[in-house]
Amino acid sequence: MATRTVQTVRAGENNAKQRASTSARNSAVDTVRNPATDLAPATPRPASYLAEFAADVRASLTKQPQRELPSKYLYDELGSALFEAICVLPEYGLTRADARLLQRHARDIVDALDSPVQVAELGSGSGKKTRWILEALARRQRTYYYPIEISPSALAACEKEMGQIELVSVVGYEKTYLDGLRAVATRRDTQDNLLVLFLGSSIGNFDRGAGDEFLREVRKTLRHGDALLLGTDLVKDAATQILAYDDPTGVTAAFDLNMLARINRELGGNFVLSQFRHQARWNDAERRIEMHLVARSLQEILIPQANLRITLEPGESIWTESSHKYVTSEIDDMARRTGFQCIDQWVDAQWPFAQNLFLAE
Ligand code: TRP
Numbered sequence: 088m089a090t091r092t093v094q095t096v097r098a099g100e101n102n103a104k105q106r107a108s109t110s111a112r113n114s115a116v117d118t119v120r121n122p123a124t125d126l127a128p129a130t131p132r133p134a135s136y137l138a139e140f141a142a143d144v145r146a147s148l149t150k151q152p153q154r155e156l157p158s159k160y161l162y163d164e165l166g167s168a169l170f171e172a173i174c175v176l177p178e179y180g181l182t183r184a185d186a187r188l189l190q191r192h193a194r195d196i197v198d199a200l201d202s203p204v205q206v207a208e209l210g211s212g213s214g215k216k217t218r219w220i221l222e223a224l225a226r227r228q229r230t231y232y233y234p235i236e237i238s239p240s241a242l243a244a245c246e247k248e249m250g251q252i253e254l255v256s257v258v259g260y261e262k263t264y265l266d267g268l269r270a271v272a273t274r275r276d277t278q279d280n281l282l283v284l285f286l287g288s289s290i291g292n293f294d295r296g297a298g299d300e301f302l303r304e305v306r307k308t309l310r311h312g313d314a315l316l317l318g319t320d321l322v323k324d325a326a327t328q329i330l331a332y333d334d335p336t337g338v339t340a341a342f343d344l345n346m347l348a349r350i351n352r353e354l355g356g357n358f359v360l361s362q363f364r365h366q367a368r369w370n371d372a373e374r375r376i377e378m379h380l381v382a383r384s385l386q387e388i389l390i391p392q393a394n395l396r397i398t399l400e401p402g403e404s405i406w407t408e409s410s411h412k413y414v415t416s417e418i419d420d421m422a423r424r425t426g427f428q429c430i431d432q433w434v435d436a437q438w439p440f441a442q443n444l445f446l447a448e
Contacts, residue, residue: 141393158408169342180438193223205231208284214245225254235267288320291411302425321439332367340365354392379404
């Protein structure tokens with residue numbers, strides 16, 4: 088029986104004319120790459136994407152008193168591969184806890200929802216953990232799976248792997264979370280319920296207020312009866328948390344530093360990576376890990392394609408990411424504040440991490 092479908096929806100892909108002019112502009116950009124770091128971007132970047140990247144880099148690197156870089160740019164092809172490596176680090180128990188809970192409770196999770204259910208995943212990565220949910224659903228119905236992912240390489244891996252599951256059809260969206268979710272919501276059949284997966288504690292990468300705002304936006308795309316499965320990493324002792332974000336092998340440091348390398352590759356920047364060190368700090372008041380790239384010496388940074396020139400003092404840092412940690416008792420409130428009801432919660436016994444099932448009110 089032919090039961091597998093895999094297709095991908097990418098921005099602008101149905102417009103051949105747009106595609107041709109995009110690649111012409113791309114090659115013009117390529118000729119001004121920094122020769123010292125002459126690596127082609129893994130996937131051709133449309134000019135509109137580069138303009139946005141440049142604007143984001145410019146706005147965040149000039150922030151005062153604390154310079155920043157937007158964490159979504161950590162995930163180019165190399166960054167996504169390094170993140171996959173982070174997920175198997177002995178010190179980073181989060182992904183294994185997430186996967187254990189999904190494996191153990193996939194049946195409970197899907198049994199809480201009325202058929203038929205379609206599944207959308209925000210930031211699917213390779214989608215490995217999602218297999219349990221899809222297999223549990225496919226046992227009772229043909230299942231549509233919509234991974235939403237900004238990294239083309241991660242999305243391709245996800246489509247390939249999940250497309251092999253019997254009775255699962257995969258339609259990938261190379262888009263940001265909300266753009267992707269809106270696209271999925273408009274194409275789903277009216278009688279189908281949607282289960283949105285937001286796993287691995289990606290919610291923790293938003294500041295708390297922005298996280299609420301994001302969940303409210305997710306809720307707006309949903310209907311009564313739809314659900315959100317939300318992963319949240321829980322507060323644990325500071326030493327364990329720091330090690331999870333600054334491992335002795337240096338994989339996390341490489342993942343973080345790759346953001347500077349990416350700016351060199353794609354925007355012609357002159358960051359010297361050896362002059363920066365990765366640092367993870369626990370902020371107790373905000374209950375979050377903060378990731379910084381700290382200048383080891385005075386740095387004159389030039390990023391021609393972002394029209395930017397800045398000086399970094401020795402010891403000055405660029406803040407690249409936050410990872411907020413939660414206590415189980417705050418999750419109910421978070422659901423209520425954002426238009427959901429938390430109907431179930433599962434906590435891993437080995438690594439404090441919770442899987443929370445929210446129903447759209
Ligand atoms: N969502 C992941 C987390 O908060 C992302 C992540 C893991 C990360 N390790 C990192 C981001 C190191 C930046 C640096 O756990």
